[in-house]
Amino acid sequence: xxxxxxxxxxxxxxxxxxxxxxxxxxxxxxLRTEGHVSGEDLYRLVRExxxxxxxxTVYRTLRLLTDAGLAREVRFGDGRAHYEHHYKHQxxxxxxxxECGKIIEFYSPxxxxxxxxxxxxxxxxxxxxxxxxxxxxxxxxxxxxxxxPDGANRPKVRAATRHSNS
Numbered sequence: 001x002x003x004x005x006x007x008x009x010x011x012x013x014x015x016x017x018x019x020x021x022x023x024x025x026x027x028x029x030x031l032r033t034e035g036h037v038s039g040e041d042l043y044r045l046v047r048e049x050x051x052x053x054x055x056x057t058v059y060r061t062l063r064l065l066t067d068a069g070l071a072r073e074v075r076f077g078d079g080r081a082h083y084e085h086h087y088k089h090q091x092x093x094x095x096x097x098x099e100c101g102k103i104i105e106f107y108s109p110x111x112x113x114x115x116x117x118x119x120x121x122x123x124x125x126x127x128x129x130x131x132x133x134x135x136x137x138x139x140x141x142x143x144x145x146x147x148x149p150d151g152a153n154r155p156k157v158r159a160a161t162r163h164s165n166s
Contacts, residue, residue: 004031004070004087011068022053026061027070036074036082036103076103077134093131099140 001009008027009019029045030037037045043058062083065071072086076096093111095104111131119126 038080095133097137
C-alpha cells in the first residue's frame with residue numbers, strides 16, 4: 001500500500017466510511033493523472049477502466065481526496081474546479097493562457113517574500129494562498145492570438161500508465 005493510499009484509508013475510516021473498490025480505483029486514477037484534472041475529466045478516465053462507476057461517486061471521492069490533503073482544488077477562470085496532487089508536493093502558482101488554456105506552474109521566492117511581507121505589514125496570519133496569473137502564452141503570441149473553437153481551449157488531461165516492477 002502506498003503512503004497516499006494509507007493517508008486516504010485513514011481519512012475515510014475517520015469519516016466512518018468503508019474502503020471500496022470504486023474509491024480505490026478513483027484514487028489510483030487520480031494519482032496517475034498528470035497536471036490538473038476536472039471532475040469531468042476524472043470521471044471519464046475512471047469510466048474507461050470501470051463503466052459502472054457513477055459520476056456522484058467520483059465527485060464525492062474527489063471531495064474526500066481534497067479533505068484528506070491528497071488533492072487541492074484550483075480554479076483557472078473557466079468556471080470549472082480542477083484538482084492537482086497536493087500531498088508532499090511543493091507549493092507553486094499558476095499562469096493561465098486565456099487563448100489556449102495552457103497552464104504554466106511556477107515558484108518564485110521573490111513573490112513569496114512579498115506576500116509574507118504584506119501579510120506581516122497588515123498583521124494578517126497567512127495560512128495559504130493561491131496566485132493565478134491570466135495572460136497569453138508565448139506560443140499564442142507567436143501564432144497571432146488565434147482563438148480556438150469553444151472547448152478547444154481546455155487543458156488536455158491524461159492518466160499516466162503505471163508500470164509494475166514485479
